[in-house]
Amino acid sequence: MKREGGHWRNNFELESENASRRFRAFVRYNDAFNENFSVGIDYVPADEPGTVPLLRCNGPHGGTKIHEHHNQTHIHSIDAQDINDGVKVLRVIEETNKYSSWEEALLYFFDRANISNAEEYFPTIKTKLPDIFKDLP
Amino acid sequence: MSDYITDISNAVAEQFNHRFRLIEKRPNIFQIYLPFYHEDGDMIEVYIDLRNAPEIPSESTTIRISDFGMSLMRLSYSYEIDTPNKEKIFNRILLENGLRGEQGHIVYDAEMRSLYPGLMQFCQTVAKICNMRQFKREVIDSLFFETLDEFIFEKLNRFRPEKAVIPIPERDDIEVDYQFIPNGHPVFLFGVKDSASARLATIGCLEFLRNDLKFKSIIVHEDFDKLTKKDRNRLTRACDKQFTSLDDFISNAEKFLAREA
Structure with a gap:
């Protein structure tokens, strides 16, 4: 992770197993408030400019429209109607208790986004958080 | 109340x-x-x-x-x-x-x-x-033709611009984006923002030459460096003058067209 301004960051590129689709993922956490973090993935279309956001795992950074005064880890995703309408915004929000730190969110994200070789690039994360893997398939 | x-x-x-x-x-x-x-x-x-x-x-x-x-x-x-x-x-x-x-x-x-x-x-x-x-680029990209159009009709009116002109009447598949008439001969302008428009501009200029039209051709690029080397070479051989960016055209168009007058 690299510090830039008021936050820490990393980006990584992904592709589908048959190499036909490309994706871009990012990890961010706030320097002053580490609990304000985000781990997300965008789809990178081959035949048009720009990207399509797909998923973002957030920390408890403040309220949301579903819970104005409630500080809870939550996940943003996009629905098919928005994609069809060209609305590239992750408007679907679900609260979650699957993680409580950015490292746990990253592990959850690897599983949720079905990233098959994450350990090759993040070898130490499993050893730091062995308990997380108790219930994972 | x-x-x-x-x-x-x-x-x-x-x-x-x-x-x-x-x-x-x-x-x-x-x-x-x-x-x-x-x-x-x-x-x-x-x-x-x-x-x-x-x-x-x-x-x-x-x-x-x-x-x-x-x-x-x-x-x-x-x-x-x-x-x-x-x-x-x-x-x-x-x-x-x-x-x-x-x-x-x-x-x-x-x-x-x-x-x-x-x-x-x-x-x-x-x-x-x-x-x-x-x-982001894909949003700005879509403003290229709007900005070009605005500039031409606001600042180059004295050169009598016309939009979407078909120089060879029998070839309605070959259209220029703009035509100016600073003197007796037309100046044709193509806006180029990608490979497809670069190739259409190349085909257009070559057809006009083949048909012995008296004209000059200008290309205004959205981003010259974005094109492949082959597209750039083909266009360079076919046209008379290129502006490598919209900013370049905006800065120099008036002087260029005035020299043609």
């Missing part, structure tokens, strides 16, 4: 009051929950930093409002401020709205007596910053 207005007033006051909360995030740093949201439904993150505030506040006490870097962090999910132009736009948004950037944090020092308008100003500006992603 005055009862109605009173009811509206009371409703707004009550709703604003109920939709506000202060939470201590760290000692002397409070997150203020306000009903302002990003497009994805996340609340805009606003903090009150009292670490350097005096013990006893007064109406003139300065209260620091800050985002603690959250706005630029959020923006970085899909957009990077990584060029001098983007930094200039970012700094201009801050300046025009009375805010400052400090090591990645956006801050505003409001007096206690005007804390409410200060918070409103802060939230509006954060929303503008977070919407800088609208300046």
